Amino acid sequence: MDISEWDKRYIEGYESVARNIPCVNGIFVAYNSNVDAIKHIGPGDVENLLRKVDADIVQQRIYSYPRQIDSPADFLARLLIAMKDGKAAEIPTYSTDIHEWLTDNLVFDEARMGGQAGIISNLLANMDLNNVIAYIPWLSPEQADYFVSSPNLLHPFVREGRMELLPPAEACNPDYKAKVNWIIEFNKGLSVKYAEDRIIVPRNNRLIISSRPPWVRIDMSDEVYEHLPEMGKTVDGAILSGYQMIKEEYEDGKTYRDYIARAVGAIGQLKKANPDICIHVEFTSIQNKFIRSAILNDIVRNHVHSLGLDTVEVANALNVLGYEELAYSVIKKEEDAIVALYEGAVRLLHELKLQRIHVHSLGFYICVVSKDCPIDVEQHLDSLLFASTTAAARALQGGINSFEDIKAGLDVPISTQGMDQIDKLGAYLIRQGKCNLEDFEKGCICTRNHDVLIIPTRVVDHPVDTVGIGDTISASAFAAVLAGMCSTRED
Numbered sequence: 001m002d003i004s005e006w007d008k009r010y011i012e013g014y015e016s017v018a019r020n021i022p023c024v025n026g027i028f029v030a031y032n033s034n035v036d037a038i039k040h041i042g043p044g045d046v047e048n049l050l051r052k053v054d055a056d057i058v059q060q061r062i063y064s065y066p067r068q069i070d071s072p073a074d075f076l077a078r079l080l081i082a083m084k085d086g087k088a089a090e091i092p093t094y095s096t097d098i099h100e101w102l103t104d105n106l107v108f109d110e111a112r113m114g115g116q117a118g119i120i121s122n123l124l125a126n127m128d129l130n131n132v133i134a135y136i137p138w139l140s141p142e143q144a145d146y147f148v149s150s151p152n153l154l155h156p157f158v159r160e161g162r163m164e165l166l167p168p169a170e171a172c173n174p175d176y177k178a179k180v181n182w183i184i185e186f187n188k189g190l191s192v193k194y195a196e197d198r199i200i201v202p203r204n205n206r207l208i209i210s211s212r213p214p215w216v217r218i219d220m221s222d223e224v225y226e227h228l229p230e231m232g233k234t235v236d237g238a239i240l241s242g243y244q245m246i247k248e249e250y251e252d253g254k255t256y257r258d259y260i261a262r263a264v265g266a267i268g269q270l271k272k273a274n275p276d277i278c279i280h281v282e283f284t285s286i287q288n289k290f291i292r293s294a295i296l297n298d299i300v301r302n303h304v305h306s307l308g309l310d311t312v313e314v315a316n317a318l319n320v321l322g323y324e325e326l327a328y329s330v331i332k333k334e335e336d337a338i339v340a341l342y343e344g345a346v347r348l349l350h351e352l353k354l355q356r357i358h359v360h361s362l363g364f365y366i367c368v369v370s371k372d373c374p375i376d377v378e379q380h381l382d383s384l385l386f387a388s389t390t391a392a393a394r395a396l397q398g399g400i401n402s403f404e405d406i407k408a409g410l411d412v413p414i415s416t417q418g419m420d421q422i423d424k425l426g427a428y429l430i431r432q433g434k435c436n437l438e439d440f441e442k443g444c445i446c447t448r449n450h451d452v453l454i455i456p457t458r459v460v461d462h463p464v465d466t467v468g469i470g471d472t473i474s475a476s477a478f479a480a481v482l483a484g485m486c487s488t489r490e491d
């Protein structure tokens, strides 16, 4: 398909999802939500920060590649690395020192809802989904204020053994504090002078400093855990995220094993009263390879149906699953990186026994689905096109406040770079005899072992923010998949 044909197919995708979305009963969303303190850095900002630290130490830190932020030099090292490559990154910090240093030295531009579960809950509620049940283990009054106030977005609260669903502001715990992450957004073309070097940022992206205070636990109160089957019964799917915060060891003697077991138990509880419930996990950057591996092997494999992630995260996942070479080919900037990405997605689908894996990249998405996924390839294609439209609308407007807002995404141009990338993949697949030109051009490739959807996406030249666009893509696509399943059941 050329761009004008894709434009038409995009409208069909939007209309089909708009028709079907009302039949989704609901989605359960847990665990992570925080306040994102967003700073768009401009000319001179990084140089100012660099003047406050020892340049030699920053240089050493660049070489040592800190996987957690303990000092301003660690922060600047990871910021320079992210800016040089235009790559997204998320690095944890376990003390409040860096937060205080940033507050003293940078003024944030805006504070908004952050965390996959927070962003996704608001998006789904604003899309008018019938019923969004959000569960945030550390829901504080300040955090609750960032949730949209809407009757279709509720949070469980157990009173005298009975579960109630309440607006977040009524379900929060007044003793809890908000978790605040700093988000440093940098724009394509920004020039930064560093020692003898000059960095020119190749792509708009962001660095996240994820605060990990000791009270953040990926868990549930026993009461809510016991009532999960009740909640599972009322929804068609669950979107789970935040596992990146699991630590190897805790101050009180607990270990990652306790939290992994509980996470798997929670999925089991949701499935108890609703064996057909479809579970999506939104992956993210996980610096600790041991935890990354445990999440994939012990939570995702065998328990989860659908996984959403960006290209760096595909490489990271492949890396800990023993596919180091393929992981390297995904991230090195060579001609065949998209082929490696496709091969990697296929590997992950089968290795992790998923029904669906959705990889989002700038300019294109690749989704690989198993043969037993209950909707057909055209419905999968609709869901991806709908997700790209929703993401473009968010990048353009900074948020989605109603289903109607999504339509603006249809006016954002389809990325020609994305088209060029997928043409490379098409040439490879056709050469390998995996599909013919006609199927490839339609975006749907059916093979004996799985089906593959590949679409060019809409890219906004000057996005309001980039943080949270991936969450928007995965959640809107997943909601659309559920809508496809419900409409298929009703037919």
Ligand SMILES: Nc1ncnc2c1ncn2[C@@H]1O[C@H](COP(=O)(O)OP(=O)(O)O)[C@@H](O)[C@H]1O
Residues within 6 Å of the ligand: 088, 204, 284, 309, 310, 311, 360, 361, 362, 363, 391, 392, 395, 458, 459, 460, 461, 462, 463, 466, 467, 468, 469, 470, 471, 472, 473
């Ligand atoms: N300007 C843009 N226009 C449209 N989509 C974008 C734009 N910038 C980024 N994206 C999409 O957003 C995704 C970012 O996902 P990810 O790295 O997971 O971020 P986050 O976790 O913050 O949501 C990219 O993979 C790309 O598909």
Ligand SMILES: O=P(O)(O)OC[C@H]1O[C@](O)(CO)[C@@H](O)[C@@H]1O
Residues within 6 Å of the ligand: 032, 033, 034, 036, 090, 113, 114, 115, 116, 117, 119, 181, 183, 208, 210, 211, 242, 244, 245, 467, 468, 470, 471
């Ligand atoms: O790992 P954490 O602290 O939950 O942070 C997740 C981060 O990812 C995002 O959800 C974007 O995907 C941010 O809004 C948030 O700061």
Ligand SMILES: [Mg+2]
Residues within 6 Å of the ligand: 283, 284, 309, 310, 470, 471
């Ligand atoms: Mg993401």
